[in-house]
Amino acid sequence: xxxxxxxxxxxxxxxxxxxxxxxxxxxxxxxxxxxxxxxxxxxxxxxxxxxxxxxxxxxxxxxxxxxxxxxxxxxxxxxxxxxxxxxxxxx
Amino acid sequence: xxxxxxxxxxxxxxxxxxxxxxxxxxxxxxxxxxxxxxxxxxxxxxxxxxxxxxxxxxxxxxxxxxxxxxxxxxxxxxxxxxxxxxxxxxxxxxxxxxxxxxxxxxxxxxxxxxxxxxxxxxxxxxxxxxxxxxxxxxxxxxxxxxxxxxxxxxxxxxxxxxxxxxxxxxxxxxxxxxxxxxxxxxxxxxxxxxxxxxxxxxxxxxxxxxxxxxxxxxxxxxxxxxxxxxxxxxxxxxxxxxxxxxxxxxxxxxxxxxxxxxxxxxxxxxxxxxxxxxxxxxxxxxxxxxxxxxxxxxxxxxxxxxxxxxxxxxxxxxxxxxxxxxxxxxxxxxxxxxxxxxxxxxxxxxxxxxxxxxxxxxxxxxxxxxxxxxxxxxxxxxxxxxxxxxxx
Ligand code: SF4
Ligand code: SF4
Numbered sequence: 043x044x045x046x047x048x049x050x051x052x053x054x055x056x057x058x059x060x061x062x063x064x065x066x067x068x069x070x071x072x073x074x075x076x077x078x079x080x081x082x083x084x085x086x087x088x089x090x091x092x093x094x095x096x097x098x099x100x101x102x103x104x105x106x107x108x109x110x111x112x113x114x115x116x117x118x119x120x121x122x123x124x125x126x127x128x129x130x131x132x133x
Numbered sequence: 134x135x136x137x138x139x140x141x142x143x144x145x146x147x148x149x150x151x152x153x154x155x156x157x158x159x160x161x162x163x164x165x166x167x168x169x170x171x172x173x174x175x176x177x178x179x180x181x182x183x184x185x186x187x188x189x190x191x192x193x194x195x196x197x198x199x200x201x202x203x204x205x206x207x208x209x210x211x212x213x214x215x216x217x218x219x220x221x222x223x224x225x226x227x228x229x230x231x232x233x234x235x236x237x238x239x240x241x242x243x244x245x246x247x248x249x250x251x252x253x254x255x256x257x258x259x260x261x262x263x264x265x266x267x268x269x270x271x272x273x274x275x276x277x278x279x280x281x282x283x284x285x286x287x288x289x290x291x292x293x294x295x296x297x298x299x300x301x302x303x304x305x306x307x308x309x310x311x312x313x314x315x316x317x318x319x320x321x322x323x324x325x326x327x328x329x330x331x332x333x334x335x336x337x338x339x340x341x342x343x344x345x346x347x348x349x350x351x352x353x354x355x356x357x358x359x360x361x362x363x364x365x366x367x368x369x370x371x372x373x374x375x376x377x378x379x380x381x382x383x384x385x386x387x388x389x390x391x392x393x394x395x396x397x398x399x400x401x402x403x404x405x406x407x408x409x410x411x412x413x414x415x416x417x418x419x420x421x422x423x424x425x426x427x428x429x430x431x432x433x434x435x436x437x438x439x440x441x442x443x444x445x446x447x448x449x450x451x452x453x454x455x456x457x458x459x460x461x462x463x464x465x466x467x468x469x470x471x472x473x474x475x476x477x478x479x480x481x482x483x484x485x486x487x488x489x490x491x492x493x494x495x496x497x498x499x500x501x502x503x504x505x506x507x508x509x510x511x512x513x514x515x516x517x518x519x520x521x522x523x524x525x
């Protein structure tokens with residue numbers, strides 16, 4: 043993304059549109075990456091409830107993977123998973 | 134119709150606030166600002182204003198509540214002094230850099246320690262780099278009028294910065310003077326309505342205030358603030374002109390007194406300027422070519438006007454009611470001296486730090502400064518750059 047100059051941005055640090063956090067790719071902050079053992083996953087979605095970065099992807103009520111563009115690798119999903127099917131792997 | 138009523142400086146500030154009728158006032162009382170909050174709270178209790186008054190538990194909360202209210206689009210005011218300003222420090226910067234047009238009367242008082250409740254300018258001078266505009270008032274009339282004007286200045290689309298309107302603790306804040314108060318309607322017509330561009334409460338156009346702003350954009354936001362301060366030098370004269378049209382009173386960034394043909398002059402902020410005027414009159418009667426420059430604005434710093442007013446003089450004494458501990462003089466001195474530096478024709482300059490902790494400055498001390506200036510002109514040399522006037 044080309045960074046803008048001081049005359050091109052709203053004053054006072056105001057962000058003048060909603061939902062812009064999605065444009066901020068926080069995935070590169072990650073040191074450890076969550077990897078799921080699909081066979082063991084019971085789709086209880088506890089990881090989805092706990093993930094502070096909305097990075098658990100769910101389709102048809104099933105956990106289908108991680109949004110690695112935004113997942114910061116905090117390991118909360120791995121800690122709360124009742125069947126311990128998420129492993130944190132070094133990037 | 135205007136009318137002249139007897140008011141203390143603090144009451145003059147509260148009277149201006151009554152007529153402005155801000156949407157929100159969040160304030161905490163502190164000597165010598167207390168009478169502003171007290172008087173205004175009475176106006177609220179008596180139903181004279183519709184203002185939402187938030188009696189907070191500290192100045193840090195006062196300024197925090199002001200930031201929230203102003204971000205929502207409310208016309209917002211508070212008031213403080215000394216340690217109160219120090220306690221709100223963190224949020225003082227946030228108000229300026231979030232570009233919220235809050236107006237705050239500051240009743241200048243010394244900062245502790247040792248504890249002192251009397252006048253000096255160390256509180257607001259400490260906040261000179263915070264990004265707020267600063268107006269200094271000589272008397273109660275100026276307090277009243279500058280607060281009314283400050284609303285328009287803060288909210289000007291090319292400025293959008295908070296404004297401190299400073300007056301001298303006790304010296305003006307608790308002294309009763311005749312103040313010409315304009316009609317409520319006249320004042321309301323002058324200040325008009327305020328509409329914020331991005332309201333925090335506009336759910337149809339949601340915005341974020343105060344996000345994280347790191348190496349990639351923080352600098353750009355600071356650059357915008359510098360530009361707003363520069364813009365204010367162009368925009369404020371429009372407001373002076375409009376104030377004159379409405380009220381028939383002329384304002385400028387500076388006031389000069391018997392300066393046009395003067396050879397030496399003193400420079401001082403706020404009430405001390407009034408005392409100097411009396412000495413100037415006395416010395417003029419003896420045929421001495423003396424004058425006064427009173428900057429009304431310290432932010433924006435009216436460099437061009439100050440340079441124009443002073444560059445033709447032989448020697449100038451600049452008075453500071455605060456100490457910067459730089460050994461190079463107080464804040465008013467260092468900025469004026471720096472402004473004059475590149476001029477080919479410039480006066481010799483000397484600094485006097487005075488009046489700390491409310492120490493009286495009297496006409497005798499002011500006369501002694503003019504005597505020093507005569508000597509400096511004769512010897513073409515400033516022997517002591519920084520002097521302490523009235524200290525034992
Ligand atoms: S918490 Fe574990 S079991 Fe439950 S959905 Fe997430 S990965 Fe699957
Ligand atoms: S590691 Fe943290 S951020 Fe990434 S998916 Fe798990 S809970 Fe979400």
